[in-house]
Amino acid sequence: MTKENVLILGSGGREHALCWKLSKSPYLKELYCIPGNGGIETIAHTDTSVDIMNFEAVKRFAIDHEIGLIVVGKENPLVSGIVDYFKKNSEIKVFGPNQHAATLEGSKIFAKNFFMKHDIPTAPYQTFFSKDDAIYYLRSQAMYPVVIKADGLAQGKGVMIVHNEEEAIHSIKEMMDSKRFQSAGEKIVIENFLDGKELSYQLLFMDGEYVELIPSVDYKRALDDNEGPNTGGMGNMAPPPWLDDDLIKQIKNKIIKKLASSLKIEGIQFTGVLFLGLMICQNTPYILEINVRFGDPESQVVLPLLKNDLLEIILNPKIPFSETPLTWLNKKTTCVVLASKGYPDHYEIDKPITGLEKLAGKDNVLVFHAGTKKNGNQYFTNGGRVLNVVGMGDTWQESRQVAYEAAKLIHFDGKTNRTDIGLFE
Ligand code: AMP
Numbered sequence: 251m252t253k254e255n256v257l258i259l260g261s262g263g264r265e266h267a268l269c270w271k272l273s274k275s276p277y278l279k280e281l282y283c284i285p286g287n288g289g290i291e292t293i294a295h296t297d298t299s300v301d302i303m304n305f306e307a308v309k310r311f312a313i314d315h316e317i318g319l320i321v322v323g324k325e326n327p328l329v330s331g332i333v334d335y336f337k338k339n340s341e342i343k344v345f346g347p348n349q350h351a352a353t354l355e356g357s358k359i360f361a362k363n364f365f366m367k368h369d370i371p372t373a374p375y376q377t378f379f380s381k382d383d384a385i386y387y388l389r390s391q392a393m394y395p396v397v398i399k400a401d402g403l404a405q406g407k408g409v410m411i412v413h414n415e416e417e418a419i420h421s422i423k424e425m426m427d428s429k430r431f432q433s434a435g436e437k438i439v440i441e442n443f444l445d446g447k448e449l450s451y452q453l454l455f456m457d458g459e460y461v462e463l464i465p466s467v468d469y470k471r472a473l474d475d476n477e478g479p480n481t482g483g484m485g486n487m488a489p490p491p492w493l494d495d496d497l498i499k500q501i502k503n504k505i506i507k508k509l510a511s512s513l514k515i516e517g518i519q520f521t522g523v524l525f526l527g528l529m530i531c532q533n534t535p536y537i538l539e540i541n542v543r544f545g546d547p548e549s550q551v552v553l554p555l556l557k558n559d560l561l562e563i564i565l566n567p568k569i570p571f572s573e574t575p576l577t578w579l580n581k582k583t584t585c586v587v588l589a590s591k592g593y594p595d596h597y598e599i600d601k602p603i604t605g606l607e608k609l610a611g612k613d614n615v616l617v618f619h620a621g622t623k624k625n626g627n628q629y630f631t632n633g634g635r636v637l638n639v640v641g642m643g644d645t646w647q648e649s650r651q652v653a654y655e656a657a658k659l660i661h662f663d664g665k666t667n668r669t670d671i672g673l674f675e
C-alpha cells in the first residue's frame with residue numbers, strides 16, 4: 251500500500267485525536283488539518299485561511315498538497331454535501347457519508363421519521379413547522395418535562411429540556427421567533443422526555459458494511475449532577491462500566507442491526523462513522539440521535555484504546571469489511587473537558603494557558619486541544635471547550651484519577667470543568 255498525504259477537516263478535540271491516531275500510521279506521508287488548532291499544529295500542517303465550507307477552496311488546497319484522503323471531522327461540510335462534491339469533481343477519496351445520508355444528522359425530523367418508519371425504538375414525538383401549532387400542542391397535550399429540539403444543526407446546543415409551559419413557550423419563541431439557531435430552529439421536534447442513562451455507540455462504515463467501535467458514556471450537561479444546559483459534551487469515559495451482555499445484545503438487535511438494514515433498504519451506502527446517541531431506560535435502549543461523523547469527545551476516549559491502524563482501515567479496508575476484527579487495549583479512559591467560564595453561552599477567549607509542559611512525557615495522559623491557538627510557544631484559549639484531558643488506567647477509578655490530577659496542573663483564567671466525570675453508581 252502506498253503512503254498518502256491526509257487532510258483532516260475541523261478544529262476541535264476530536265480532530266486533534268484523529269490527527270494523533272493517524273499520525274502513528276506507517277501509511278501516512280504528511281498530515282494536514284484545516285483549520286486545526288494550537289495543539290493540532292504541533293503534529294500536522296494547519297491552515298486557518300481556508301474555509302472548510304468552501305469546497306472549491308478545499309479542493310484547491312487538496313490538489314496543491316497532493317492529498318490522497320480527506321477525513322471530515324465536523325458535520326457541517328458533510329451535511330452540505332462535501333462528499334458528493336468531491337465525488338463529482340475529483341479523484342480524491344473522502345471518508346464520510348454523502349449528503350443524503352448526512353441528513354440523518356442534519357435534520358432531526360428526517361432522523362425521527364427514519365426511526366419510526368423502520369421501527370427503531372425512539373421517544374414518541376411530534377414535528378412542528380409553526381410556533382402557533384407548537385404552542386397549541388403544548389397547551390393542550392404536553393406532559394412535562396418535554397424535550398424541544400431545533401431541526402437543524404446547532405453545535406449540540408439545540409436541545410432544550412423544559413419543565414413547564416412557561417419554559418416551553420420561551421424555548422419555542424427563542425428557536426422559532428428570535429432565531430437563536432438561525433434557520434436550524436425554523437422547524438422543531440417536541441418529544442417525550444426519556445429518563446435514563448446515556449450511551450454513545452460509534453459504527454465505522456465502509457460502503458454499507460460496518461464494525462463497532464467500543465461504546466462510551468458522554469456527560470452532556472454543563473454542571474455536576476447533570477445540571478445546567480446541554481453542551482457539546484463536558485467529558486466522558488470508555489467503555490461504560492455498567493454495560494452488560496444483555497444490554498449489548500438488545501442494542502445490537504433492536505438498534506444497530508435494524509439501522510444498518512434500514513440504510514440498505516433506503517439505498518444509503520454509508521461510508522464514515524455513524525454515531526448513535528442512546529438512552530437506556532429501565533434496561534431498554536432507545537435512540538436519541540444520529541451523528542454522521544466521529545463523536546466529540548467520544549473520539550478522545552475511544553481512539554486511544556484502538557490498537558488497529560485507523561488509516562490502514564480507511565485506505566485499504568479488508569473485504570468483507572464487517573469481519574475485520576478491531577482490537578482494543580484492555581484499559582479504561584476518562585476525559586475531562588476544561589472549558590471557558592460561561593460555556594455553552596457567552597465566554598471570553600485569548601486567555602494564556604499554563605502548565606501543559608508538566609504533562610509532556612506522561613504515557614498515561616493525553617491532552618487533546620479543542621479550542622486553543624498558539625502564538626510562538628504560548629497557547630491561548632480560543633473556544634468554549636478548551637482542552638480535553640484524557641487519563642488512561644487499568645480501572646475506571648485509575649483513569650479518572652489520572653485525568654483529574656492532570657487537569658489540575660493546567661491553568662487559564664476562567665477554567666471550569668465538571669468534577670463528577672467518571673463517577674458512576
Ligand atoms: P440530541 O442532540 O437529540 O442527542 O440531544 C442532546 C442531548 O439532549 C442528549 O444527549 C440528551 O442528553 C438530551 N436529550 C435528547 N432527547 C432526549 C429525550 N427524549 N429525553 C431525555 N433527554 C434527551
Ligand code: GLY
Binds near residue numbers: 406541548
Ligand atoms: N458527543 C456527542 C457528539 O459528538 O455530538
